[in-house]
């Protein structure tokens with residue numbers, strides 16, 4: 001991978017939950033010391049539960065100024081068990097005071113037309129987020145997981161969505177991970193964020209991490225996420241870290 005990420009390895013999943021909490025508490029304070037809002041995007045899978053575990057109990061976070069977005073979303077009603085919104089709601093939104101108007105979910109009326117749903121979500125992020133000098137929306141933080149095949153968001157290996165250079169949000173109709181219809185942020189947006197954090201737990205991710213860091217020929221989508229120096233973080237627990245342990249430095253050096 002081109003990026004020089006900050007790699008933090010912690011002993012166990014519990015420590016990962018504590019570290020991502022500390023990271024977000026600090027980052028949100030820093031952002032809110034100069035701006036009116038903290039714009040953060042969540043992906044699905046195991047991430048929301050890891051992120052919310054300690055964060056939801058923190059009383060020193062200005063959640064009223066958080067704006068929550070979805071790095072990818074399954075095209076289904078918002079109360080469907082597949083919905084990433086529902087997952088983030090259950091893990092975090094139901095437990096902290098983020099105004100509902102600050103939660104930017106997919107338009108539930110468009111879930112049967114993923115292309116339109118993606119275009120609509122693009123217009124949401126273009127309206128809500130600051131744009132950089134290339135007109136690309138800039139998130140303060142994007143929280144990502146990886147799949148065993150090296151996908152991140154809903155950018156799957158060898159799928160055309162990985163090549164997208166113009167759209168900020170695109171759709172997929174044949175995702176290899178069910179459900180098949182989804183929308184996803186694209187690499188231009190991931191790579192324009194002020195910070196991107198991969199939060200990874202478990203031995204099932206060890207080989208995938210090796211491919212992402214050391215085998216560019218594998219072209220794993222997560223290996224193309226590179227927002228630039230100082231902006232990419234990998235928080236990994238010991239069981240997932242075999243191939244990047246050597247990159248890790250003590251946590252206290254970062255936050």
Ligand SMILES: O=C(O)[C@H](O)[C@@H](O)[C@H](O)[C@H](O)COP(=O)(O)O
Pocket residue numbers: 043044045046047072073074084144145146147148151152153154177
């Ligand atoms: O909606 C989704 O399917 C996710 O956003 C997806 O990209 C997820 O983050 C990874 O597949 C990792 O999932 P796990 O953390 O559950 O392995």
